[in-house]
Amino acid sequence: MHKHLIKINNKHKNRIPVLMYHEVSEIPERKKEIRNIHPCYSLQVRQFQEQIEYLFRNNYKSLSLSSLFKKNYNFEKGVVITFDDGLIGNYEFAFPVLRKCDFPATIFVIVNRVSSEGYMNWEQLSELSKNGISIQSHTMTHQPLEQLTDEEVYYELSESKRIIEEKLGTSVNYLGLPHGSMNNNIVPIAKEIGYLGICSSTIKFADSINHSFVIGRIPIKERHGIKTFERIIFQNNIMILKFKLAALLTNSLRNIMGLDNYRKFYRFIFRIKTRS
Numbered sequence: 001m002h003k004h005l006i007k008i009n010n011k012h013k014n015r016i017p018v019l020m021y022h023e024v025s026e027i028p029e030r031k032k033e034i035r036n037i038h039p040c041y042s043l044q045v046r047q048f049q050e051q052i053e054y055l056f057r058n059n060y061k062s063l064s065l066s067s068l069f070k071k072n073y074n075f076e077k078g079v080v081i082t083f084d085d086g087l088i089g090n091y092e093f094a095f096p097v098l099r100k101c102d103f104p105a106t107i108f109v110i111v112n113r114v115s116s117e118g119y120m121n122w123e124q125l126s127e128l129s130k131n132g133i134s135i136q137s138h139t140m141t142h143q144p145l146e147q148l149t150d151e152e153v154y155y156e157l158s159e160s161k162r163i164i165e166e167k168l169g170t171s172v173n174y175l176g177l178p179h180g181s182m183n184n185n186i187v188p189i190a191k192e193i194g195y196l197g198i199c200s201s202t203i204k205f206a207d208s209i210n211h212s213f214v215i216g217r218i219p220i221k222e223r224h225g226i227k228t229f230e231r232i233i234f235q236n237n238i239m240i241l242k243f244k245l246a247a248l249l250t251n252s253l254r255n256i257m258g259l260d261n262y263r264k265f266y267r268f269i270f271r272i273k274t275r276s
Contacts, residue, residue: 002127003014003245009019010142014075014207014208014209015205015206015207015208016063016068016078016079016080016200016205016206016207017067017079017080017156017205017206017210017218017232017233017235017238018065018080018082018084018205018206018215018217018252019081019217019220019232020078020082020084020199020201020217020218020219020220021041021043021047021048021081021082021083021084021094021220022041022042022049022083022084023036023037023041023042023043023085023086023087023089023090024043024044024045024094024097024214025042025043025044025045025089025093026044026045026093027225027262029228029256032160033069034070036118036119036272037084037085037087038271038272039222039270040221040222041219041221041222042089042222043220043221043222044222045093045097047222048093048094048097048260049097049099050226051220051226051229052097052098052101052103052260053097053101053200053225054164054229054230054233055079055101055103055233056101056103057137058077058219058238059076060076060077060078060079060233061077061079062079062080062081062098062101062103062104062105063075063078063080063273064080064104064106064134065080065082065106065134065136065174065197065246066173066196067197068080068206068208068211068215069173069174069196069197069208069211071208073211074235075208077224078208079105079233080099080106080150080206081104081105081106081107082105082106082107082108082130082176082199082217083093083106083108083137084105084108085108085109085110085113085142086107086109086110086114086119086120086125086138087111087118087119087120088118088119088120088124088183090107090120091120091124091125091127091128092206095128095131095133098133099132102132103132103133103201104132104133105132105133105134106133106134106147106199106269107123107125107128107133107134107135107137108135108136108137108174108176108199109136109138109143109164109263110138110139110140110141110176110178111138111139111140111160111163111164112140112141113142116125116206118273119228122167122168125167125168126167126168126208127242129168134170134174135164135168135170135172136164136173136174136175136176137157137160137161137164137172137175137176137195138176138178139156139157139175139178140155140156140159140160140163141156142178142179143156143178143180144178144179144259144263145177145178145185145186146181146182146186146193146259147181147259147260150185150189153186153189154192154193157175157189157190157193157264158193159194160172161193161194161195164206164258171236171263173195173196173197174195174196174197174199174251175195175197175198175199176191176197176198176199177200177214179201179259180202181183182198182200182261187213190213191213192199194257197213197214197215198213198214199214199215199216199217200214200216200217201213201216201217202214202216202217202218202242203216203217203218203219203240203244203247204216204217204233205218205236205240207208212254215264218240218243220232220241227233233263
């Protein structure tokens with residue numbers, strides 16, 4: 001199997017897996033009475049550690065998001081590690097694993113959830129920022145941007161950027177799209193504010209040579225064992241096709257129900273804590 005996977009990887013040597021994580025926890029999200037996210041997006045510590053150690057042991061390089069967008073790195077055997085939301089397990093459990101392997105990562109934080117229950121505070125984010133973890137914007141309130149007016153989008157992007165930069169003393173150049181939601185106005189607004197790139201939830205590898213302003217990512221979920229993770233890293237086309245088909249079904253359901261109704265249904269079924 002390894003020879004076959006290596007052949008696939010060499011065929012796509014200019015493509016980079018940008019991994020999208022959310023939470024890392026000692027307790028599976030599905031066993032919690034109050035959940036901040038979908039259970040499938042919370043990995044147990046041992047699972048996350050196994051994945052990062054796999055990359056380290058096999059001489060993969062964790063690239064910074066900025067190096068990907070600026071194309072100023074040797075991308076052979078490279079991956080980019082990102083997290084969405086700014087959940088507390090990123091600090092308590094993911095960070096020690098990443099630090100042990102000296103792997104940089106990017107965390108997109110929801111600014112108005114900083115210091116709230118289940119999320120990191122500014123002191124923790126500052127510590128991460130000083131130790132190889134880039135803190136970037138996941139907007140102010142995590143609302144689907146396609147539902148907002150241009151003025152509201154401008155506020156979500158500009159104010160989150162301003163506050164993070166003010167609190168941490170670092171540059172905010174990248175945006176993680178809440179719910180993967182966007183329309184044709186998002187990119188021009190982001191560029192006007194000063195963003196250099198956007199990470200979406202579209203299941204797609206980033207092109208290290210010809211990527212656009214908006215790049216796709218590969219979601220890493222609780223059900224992904226190490227063999228699935230290995231296939232993701234080796235860019236197995238059949239595996240990615242399965243992911244895309246599952247996403248297509250989800251998006252179809254969302255379109256039929258309407259985004260608001262779908263979100264209410266989603267949060268009810270998975271007992272996810274309601275937020276304003």
